[in-house]
Amino acid sequence: MTFxxxxxxLKIFTDPETISDPYPLYAELRExxxxxxxxxxxxxxxxxxxxxRALLRDPRxxxxxxxxxxxxxxxxxxxxxxxxxxxxxxxxxxxxxxxxGLVARSFTPRRVEKLRPEVEQMCDDLLDDLGGExxxxxxxxxxxxxxxISALVGVPAEDRxxxxxxxxxxxxxxxxxxxxxxxxxxxxxxxxxxxxxxxLVARRRAEPQDDLLSGMIQAADGEDKLTESExxxxxxxxxxxxxETTTHLLGNAVRQLVAHPDQLELLRNDRSLIPxxxxxxxxxxxxxxxxxxxxxxDIEIGGVTIPAGSSTMTLLGACNRDxxxxxxPERFDVTRTDTQVLSFGSxxxxxxxxxxxxxxxxxxxxxxxxxxxxxxxxxxxxWRNRMTLRGVDALQVxxx
Ligand code: HEM
Numbered sequence: 414m415t416f417x418x419x420x421x422x423l424k425i426f427t428d429p430e431t432i433s434d435p436y437p438l439y440a441e442l443r444e445x446x447x448x449x450x451x452x453x454x455x456x457x458x459x460x461x462x463x464x465x466r467a468l469l470r471d472p473r474x475x476x477x478x479x480x481x482x483x484x485x486x487x488x489x490x491x492x493x494x495x496x497x498x499x500x501x502x503x504x505x506x507x508x509x510x511x512x513x514g515l516v517a518r519s520f521t522p523r524r525v526e527k528l529r530p531e532v533e534q535m536c537d538d539l540l541d542d543l544g545g546e547x548x549x550x551x552x553x554x555x556x557x558x559x560x561x562i563s564a565l566v567g568v569p570a571e572d573r574x575x576x577x578x579x580x581x582x583x584x585x586x587x588x589x590x591x592x593x594x595x596x597x598x599x600x601x602x603x604x605x606x607x608x609x610x611x612x613l614v615a616r617r618r619a620e621p622q623d624d625l626l627s628g629m630i631q632a633a634d635g636e637d638k639l640t641e642s643e644x645x646x647x648x649x650x651x652x653x654x655x656x657e658t659t660t661h662l663l664g665n666a667v668r669q670l671v672a673h674p675d676q677l678e679l680l681r682n683d684r685s686l687i688p689x690x691x692x693x694x695x696x697x698x699x700x701x702x703x704x705x706x707x708x709x710x711d712i713e714i715g716g717v718t719i720p721a722g723s724s725t726m727t728l729l730g731a732c733n734r735d736x737x738x739x740x741x742p743e744r745f746d747v748t749r750t751d752t753q754v755l756s757f758g759s760x761x762x763x764x765x766x767x768x769x770x771x772x773x774x775x776x777x778x779x780x781x782x783x784x785x786x787x788x789x790x791x792x793x794x795x796w797r798n799r800m801t802l803r804g805v806d807a808l809q810v811x812x813x
Pocket of ligand 1: 501502503513562650651652654655656658659662699700701704705755756757758759761762763764765766767769770
């Protein structure tokens with residue numbers, strides 16, 4: 414029987430049985446159709462590490478936002494893409510270089526590292542609330558990144574509860590299979606978040622604090638400053654990009670360590686392995702599974718010419734398990750060193766929050782190891798039905 418890459422791709426994105434483990438299907442694509450144009454949506458699909466990294470780093474590829482105001486989902490439905498001021502994720506050079514540069518001035522490693530004690534305190538408080546048993550995602554993995562980004566941006570503690578449900582809705586727009594209801598909810602929540610941030614920007618403009626928002630308002634390169642709408646749209650991006658991704662990293666860390674008790678034991682005996690363990694979770698089960706690009710000029714990747722005007726999907730979870738990159742890629746192994754991953758993308762859009770996500774993962778893992786010897790998952794996890802941002806919505810645990 415000939416291999417049908419479209420059928421495999423459709424199964425990956427739509428079969429509820431596959432979402433918990435798409436990796437065998439990724440392996441089939443990587444082996445039989447590592448670069449192919451799917452007839453489903455006319456996009457090129459890449460599953461090998463070297464090919465994907467080359468594409469993500471190639472200046473002949475970039476964001477296609479603004480080229481069209483319509484996007485086609487895998488199931489064939491069409492939807493509008495939001496226009497207006499674009500976040501850095503949607504920009505190409507030189508605009509991307511300018512905006513990312515200005516935001517990065519405030520999103521410094523120093524500002525991230527300064528958050529460490531506060532993040533550790535948040536982990537303790539949330540684990541106290543969980544009390545060793547219940548839904549780990551709802552009680553810890555979801556509120557932690559939401560609160561951490563709020564602290565980073567400078568959202569007062571008393572407002573964080575209000576923002577949490579809004580940011581839960583935000584990210585659905587990037588999914589291949591978003592329903593009109595999901596998109597409408599994202600639209601409403603996005604508008605409420607912007608309204609809230611507009612007010613906060615006015616307050617920080619009047620009275621700057623030592624936070625990211627004040628930094629972004631003030632950041633200037635000579636005469637050049639971020640406009641008000643650039644501050645707003647990039648703050649919303651930081652929320653959208655930084656919270657559910659990290660929620661899934663935390664949930665995946667617990668799932669994988671419970672599934673691999675020998676690895677949990679290694680960590681328990683050697684805490685210096687914690688950063689490697691987080692890297693391995695990122696490699697083995699990355700929270701972002703799909704990264705997209707638009708191709709501006711013909712490019713040759715892995716012996717295939719992808720013509721100008723094409724759009725692409727790189728399947729990051731497939732690339733991270735490419736056997737030409739890593740030995741025995743299907744084995745979860747917290748002792749790996751020099752792990753290479755595409756989990757944070759590659760090239761000019763490489764995740765701005767990677768250090769913060771790692772910090773959160775490491776802090777929480779450390780606290781869990783301090784507190785609990787026995788980790789157990791007591792129910793089959795409930796998957797959020799999304800492949801681009803893939804992870805569980807609820808994870809019932811018992812820690813003792
Ligand atoms: C485990 C957690 C995270 C994962 C897996 C992740 C993944 C990614 C990926 C794959 C990209 C590249 C998108 C592309 O190439 O089109 C990206 C970009 C980005 N991420 Fe993250 N991210 C995480 C956490 C965070 C956090 C905590 C923040 C901020 C607080 C953040 C902010 C951003 C921003 C601003 C960009 C856009 C950068 C640009 O366009 O230049 N991310 N992230």
